[in-house]
Amino acid sequence: MRTNATLLTAGIIAILLILALGAGCTSSAPGGNGTPAAGATTAPAAGANILRIATTTSLENTGLLAELERVYENETGMDLQFIAQGTGQSIDSGRRGDVDLVLVHAPALEQQFVDDGFGIDPRCIAYNYxxxxxxxxxxxxxxxxxxxxxxxxxxxxxxxxxxxxxxxxxxxxxxxxxxxxxxxxxxxxxxxxxxxxxxxxxxxxxxxxxxxxxxxxxxxxxxxxxxxxxxxxxxxxxxxxxxxxxxxxLNRYSAIAVNPTQHPGVNAQGAADFINWLTTNETKAMIGEFGAAEFGKPLFTPLYPPECTEPPFNCTCTGNVTG
Missing domain, CATH: 3.40.190.10 (Periplasmic binding protein-like II)
Incomplete structure (x- = not known):
């Protein structure tokens, strides 16, 4: 009887050890507790309802970002997550694949971002001075x-x-x-x-x-x-x-999607959809009216063809992108 009890106890302990090891395998390494390791890129899975946008502090400071976020999220249900920083930092975020889209205002840096293969489908949106x-x-x-x-x-x-x-x-x-x-x-x-x-x-x-x-x-x-x-x-x-x-x-603002060939984890379709929404006449009209009531004049002037394709803008401000 004592031998049978000993065997039974040993069996129970073995089962408990197996269950504990199995549970441990579900934890994320090396962060533990399901959290990514420090510095890890947390790109959303394909089709995720999140769009990460690196953008400029000037767009945030004016309040335009909050208005775009409010309208777009209400229309689509997409969760826009803005990271406001300098244009150089925003483009670096795009190069690393930390975001899906950049909204920036430095034409020379933007062109380099595209020429290096990290940015695609650039569309100029608006300008001020x-x-x-x-x-x-x-x-x-x-x-x-x-x-x-x-x-x-x-x-x-x-x-x-x-x-x-x-x-x-x-x-x-x-x-x-x-x-x-x-x-x-x-x-x-x-x-x-x-x-x-x-x-x-x-x-x-x-x-x-x-x-x-x-x-x-x-x-x-x-x-x-x-x-x-x-x-x-x-x-x-x-x-x-x-x-x-x-x-x-002259101060021109543009939206540029991060190239999914370089970073397969980015939400390419979400970026394309947002760029297409930004370039609609309805959204441009909203941008062109933003600030007028509060400041007595709009804070931005939207760009339309053919003006955008000519000097001093020399950019593309229309045409759907597919992601």
Whole structure:
């Protein structure tokens, strides 16, 4: 009897061990508890009802993203998950396959993203303008200059320690920061060797557009901003637009899907559907009206053919994509 009881007990223990090992195999490794390991890409499975979009802080700061999200989710049931960061960071997210789509505003970086095979089906959506804002007293005296003349004058005043002259840069490889670097180059300066570390007058914020405007306001400095974000923050600022005209200040926004050939886990169909929705006349009309009631003027101007295909835009703003 004692031998039978011993065998029975041993059998029960063996069964329990087998069940415990089986349960352990269902845990995710190496994170455990069903959570991915740190740094792992969590791409949705094909057909998942989630669309991950890397986009710019300027679109978030204006409130347009929230409106697009509200309308699209109500119409489709798709869960839009926005990651607002600089355009350079957004495109890097697309290169890694961390998102399904990018909504950005740096044409040169966008073209490289497509040329390198990571982005497909680019569609330009809308535009507004960058503006140079600064103290109402305009200590560098740039009013009525062209944007390039203004940057040259700010540099000379800043490096000569002119009282009250400072410039706050996004400093984050965003679309705005890239446009700033273009303006320094057009003004005749090498950004890396002549602008960076050129003195206390030049400050890198390393932040989004809204935070950069707040910092520039605190320091009563000049900065480059997209018009939409400036208008949405204007009630918190004493800075004013000093220069708001010039072809060099054009600010074009585009949607680009991440290439599923490079990253098979992305929601390619979801990205295509969202791009197609953005390029409908109904959505463009909504974008073209956004902000008008609150700010007295729309924050964005939608792009339509054939205007979008011609200079200075040179992009595609219509035509369905299939995913």
């Amino acid at each position: 960058f503006i140079i804002v600064g103290p109402e007293s305009d200590p560098a005296g740039i009013a009525n200059m062209t944007p390039v003349e203004a940057f040259r004058t700010i540099y000379l005043a800043g490096t000569n320690n002119t009282p009250g002259v400072a410039f706050v840069s996004r400093g984050d490889n965003s679309g705005t920061h890239n446009q700033e670097k273009v303006l320094w180059e057009q003004a005749g300066y090498n950004y890396t060797t002549e602008i960076l570390d050129s003195g206390a007058w030049y400050v890198e914020a390393g932040k989004g557009m809204g935070d950069t405007l707040i910092l520039a306001n605190e320091q009563q400095a000049y900065t480059l901003s997209d018009e939409g974000t400036f208008l949405s923050f204007a009630d918190r600022l004493t800075l004013v637009p000093v220069i708001a005209e010039g072809a060099e200040l």
